[in-house]
Amino acid sequence: MANQDPVNPAHTLFDLFVQAQRCVDVKQHFAELCRQLTLNPKDFRNFYSKLKERLNYWKAKSLWTKLDKRASHSEYQQRKACIKNKCLVLGAGPCGLRTAIELSFLGAQVVVVEKRESFSRNNVLHLWPFSISDLRGLGAKTFHGKFCTGSLDHISIRQLQLILLKVALLLGVEVHTGVEFLGLNEPSGENGWMAKLKPETHPAATFQFDVLVSAGGGRFVPDGFKHKELRGKLAIGITANFINRKTAAEAQVPEISGVARIYNQKFFQQLLSETGIDLENIVYYKDDTHYFVMTAKKKSLLEKGVIKEDHSDAEQLLAPSNVDYKALHLYAHDAAQFSTGGNLPHLQFAQNHLGQPDVAMFDFTCMYRAENASLIRERRGKKLLTALVGDCLVEPFWPLGTGIARGFLASFDTAWMVRSWGLGVPHLKVLAERESVYQILSQTTPENTSKNYGSYTINPRTRYVTVNLSSIHTNQVRTLYLCNTDSASGIKELLAWCQKNTAGYNKVNVNDFSQSWRSGLALCALVHRFRPHLIDMSSLDESNAVYNNQTAFSILEKELGIPPVMSARDMASNSQIDNLSMVFYLTQIQEAFNVSAK
Ligand code: FAD
Numbered sequence: 001m002a003n004q005d006p007v008n009p010a011h012t013l014f015d016l017f018v019q020a021q022r023c024v025d026v027k028q029h030f031a032e033l034c035r036q037l038t039l040n041p042k043d044f045r046n047f048y049s050k051l052k053e054r055l056n057y058w059k060a061k062s063l064w065t066k067l068d069k070r071a072s073h074s075e076y077q078q079r080k081a082c083i084k085n086k087c088l089v090l091g092a093g094p095c096g097l098r099t100a101i102e103l104s105f106l107g108a109q110v111v112v113v114e115k116r117e118s119f120s121r122n123n124v125l126h127l128w129p130f131s132i133s134d135l136r137g138l139g140a141k142t143f144h145g146k147f148c149t150g151s152l153d154h155i156s157i158r159q160l161q162l163i164l165l166k167v168a169l170l171l172g173v174e175v176h177t178g179v180e181f182l183g184l185n186e187p188s189g190e191n192g193w194m195a196k197l198k199p200e201t202h203p204a205a206t207f208q209f210d211v212l213v214s215a216g217g218g219r220f221v222p223d224g225f226k227h228k229e230l231r232g233k234l235a236i237g238i239t240a241n242f243i244n245r246k247t248a249a250e251a252q253v254p255e256i257s258g259v260a261r262i263y264n265q266k267f268f269q270q271l272l273s274e275t276g277i278d279l280e281n282i283v284y285y286k287d288d289t290h291y292f293v294m295t296a297k298k299k300s301l302l303e304k305g306v307i308k309e310d311h312s313d314a315e316q317l318l319a320p321s322n323v324d325y326k327a328l329h330l331y332a333h334d335a336a337q338f339s340t341g342g343n344l345p346h347l348q349f350a351q352n353h354l355g356q357p358d359v360a361m362f363d364f365t366c367m368y369r370a371e372n373a374s375l376i377r378e379r380r381g382k383k384l385l386t387a388l389v390g391d392c393l394v395e396p397f398w399p400l401g402t403g404i405a406r407g408f409l410a411s412f413d414t415a416w417m418v419r420s421w422g423l424g425v426p427h428l429k430v431l432a433e434r435e436s437v438y439q440i441l442s443q444t445t446p447e448n449t450s451k452n453y454g455s456y457t458i459n460p461r462t463r464y465v466t467v468n469l470s471s472i473h474t475n476q477v478r479t480l481y482l483c484n485t486d487s488a489s490g491i492k493e494l495l496a497w498c499q500k501n502t503a504g505y506n507k508v509n510v511n512d513f514s515q516s517w518r519s520g521l522a523l524c525a526l527v528h529r530f531r532p533h534l535i536d537m538s539s540l541d542e543s544n545a546v547y548n549n550q551t552a553f554s555i556l557e558k559e560l561g562i563p564p565v566m567s568a569r570d571m572a573s574n575s576q577i578d579n580l581s582m583v584f585y586l587t588q589i590q591e592a593f594n595v596s597a598k
Contacts, residue, residue, distance in 0.1 A: 010054075010057070011055075013029055014055060014059065017033055020162070020166075022118065023161075027175075027177070037051065041169070043172070044172035044174070045083075048067070051170065052064050062139075063139040067170070071105055073458070075416070077107075079105060082421075085103075085108040085211055085421065086210055087103045087213060088112075088195055088204075089103070089110060091112075091216045091390070091392075092112050092119075094164060094390070095391070096112060096390065097112065097167075098164055098408050098411040099415065100168050100175075102411060102415035103418060104168065104171040104172060110173045111173075112173060113179040113180070114175065114178075115179065115198075117177050119157075119162060120158060120353035121157035122156055122157070122241040122289045123156065124155065124285040124286075124287045125156070125157060125160065125404050126285070127153050127401070129153075130446070130449065130453045130463075131404050131405050132153060133454070134408060135147065135160075143162065143163045143167075144159050147163070159287065179197050179198070179199070182197060183196045184223070186379045187381075187382040193208060194207065211386075211387070211418055212386045213387050215389045215392065219392070226372075228371055229366050229368055232367070234363075236295065236362075237362050238335075238361050239358075240291075240349070240358065240359045241291050241292075241349065241358035241359075242344070243349070244290050244350075249343070250290070252343070253341075253344050256282060256284040256339060257285070258283050258399070259339070260399075271335070274338065275334050277296070279295060279296055282294040282339050283399075284339060289350045290336070292332065292339070294335055295399070296335075296361075298317070304327060306323065306324060306361070307323060307324075318362070328361055329349065329357055332359050333349075364397070364398065367396075368395045369395065369442065370392070370393050372435055373410070373434055374386065374430075374480065375431070376427050377483075378482065378587065379490070381493060385417070385430070387434070389410045390410065390411070391407065405444070409441060410438075412458045413434065413458075416459060426560050426562055427481060427591060428561065428588065431480050431481065432474045432477045433469050435476075435480070436469050436470055437460045437469065444464070448465060474561060474562070474563045478584070483583070491513075491583060494587060499511075501529045502525040502526055505521065505537065506521075507521055508521050508522045508525045513577070513583055515577070518577065519542045520545050520547070520549035520550075520552055520568070524540055524548055525537065526593075527555050531555070535551065545568075545572035546568045546569055549568035550568035556589060560593075562592060566578070566581060
């Protein structure tokens with residue numbers, strides 16, 4: 001009998017996992033692979049290394065090489081930079097998953113919750129060169145053989161999500177689908193920050209975390225963040241997906257990577273005269289579907305009966321009750337047919353997740369942008385760093401294809417911030433640096449970002465040609481530190497901590513957050529307790545309050561990055577010391593000294 005290689009079931013399961021085309025199948029094959037290799041996916045710290053050890057399969061090896069190369073970036077400190085951090089990522093869109101991967105490389109425990117059960121968005125995204133290089137570096141081609149072959153520079157949202165989901169799982173990220181984030185549960189008793197989820201009893205609801213990344217897309221604004229609206233002239237977009245039967249005839253029809261009216265007047269005039277369809281621009285990409293996206297003029301939509309009645313308000317204009325969907329389908333179909341010269345045979349709509357023709361009309365007159373990218377909440381001494389990434393940070397302008405590019409840049413910037421958080425950088429400095437980098441995000445283009453894609457890391461300096469990490473000062477981000485100063489128990493704890501650490505110092509008697517601090521000796525005593533070499537207590541005189549306060553302020557700012565909350569003169573004068581400011585200031589000092597003492 002011929003000597004046949006026995007089939008290794010783990011290899012078969014790995015192949016099935018790699019090739020899976022639906023979220024549910026990815027998760028199922030992953031679970032089976034873990035069972036087969038007796039791996040516990042919850043053992044996030046060792047999962048990836050054990051998987052590599054146990055799955056000795058040539059097809060997996062090139063993927064390990066790629067992931068190992070990424071993991072070797074010095075910024076991750078051998079996956080130990082954030083070893084104590086626990087991160088909840090809200091949303092498994094491309095940006096949520098991309099951030100989860102980076103947080104996992106940093107060594108954090110990462111849990112992702114996604115309200116949808118499936119990845120069903122057919123729309124095709126144009127990628128900037130750095131995003132292509134980044135995704136190749138994560139092994140995108142292993143999971144999607146056609147990924148950006150030749151001059152292809154686009155991918156459907158669902159394929160992108162599938163690639164990122166697979167990478168995330170291999171690195172030990174926990175991903176829960178069908179789980180909606182409803183809000184935060186504040187710390188109570190021994191418990192830290194947790195999430196209110198639907199379903200309420202889902203196991204992820206007991207996960208306690210110190211980092212929350214919101215990647216909920218679109219106009220999802222978590223509590224504490226504000227959005228700015230940028231209003232342009234009325235812009236109505238239409239997307240349409242048609243079934244791609246992948247025949248030779250279909251393969252031959254050239255794509256249209258952005259025909260804008262200003263560049264091709266003749267094409268748009270002909271379209272108008274022959275069909276009555278009036279467009280500003282149109283794009284056609286081929287992927288799992290034939291994907292078209294176009295900006296249509298209101299007048300032609302009214303004339304073709306797509307929009308029933310004219311309204312000046314865009315929301316009323318595009319309200320479902322004011323749209324004739326049959327007419328919309330015909331409009332999209334005819335635009336697609338005309339722009340491809342009638343060469344796509346049998347243009348038949350693909351279906352969306354509701355089983356209906358995948359055609360959508362949307363308004364992108366207003367673009368939203370979050371005022372800030374991060375904030376810190378503190379309750380009962382438990383801190384939570386919160387960050388926005390992706391569309392909920394900056395809504396992209398689709399004709400420029402900025403969504404994934406700026407989304408991924410913000411994912412890296414966020415990971416850089418979480419790294420600082422994990423390494424114990426003072427909180428206000430963490431926020432100030434993140435906001436400094438955020439300042440330049442909306443101006444990024446493929447031209448003004450570094451072309452050296454191979455050296456991109458989460459360090460912003462490797463990506464932005466000019467970036468000043470301290471363009472925003474710590475005192476400008478104080479409002480982003482939401483400390484619950486009226487929590488009685490928190491205040492009592494803080495006072496006790498101050499008393500304990502200033503006990504025994506001459507002429508220091510802390511019993512409040514105002515008078516006790518006036519001479520500056522109590523602050524100097526605190527500094528001396530933790531950094532005795534920085535201050536000579538015997539040289540200080542109670543009557544020299546301005547000098548004492550200034551000395552403590554300068555040391556705390558220079559050594560811990562904590563800016564003073566008032567001037568040394570105000571502290572020393574007879575005017576009232578603001579209790580809330582003092583609580584805020586001392587909380588930061590407590591945190592900084594506690595972290596550095598660990
Ligand atoms: P999303 O992809 O929206 O993902 C957010 C996820 O969060 C979703 O899966 C959602 O279900 C989940 N979620 C939301 N709320 C909750 C909750 N409470 N609990 C749990 N989960 C939740 N970008 C490009 O780069 N190139 C292009 O060519 C391009 N073309 C575009 C064309 C059009 C017509 C449009 C509309 C957009 C285009 N974009 C393009 C933008 C691109 O689609 C987005 O930038 C990208 O999908 C954003 O990813 P994200 O992860 O931030 O958000």
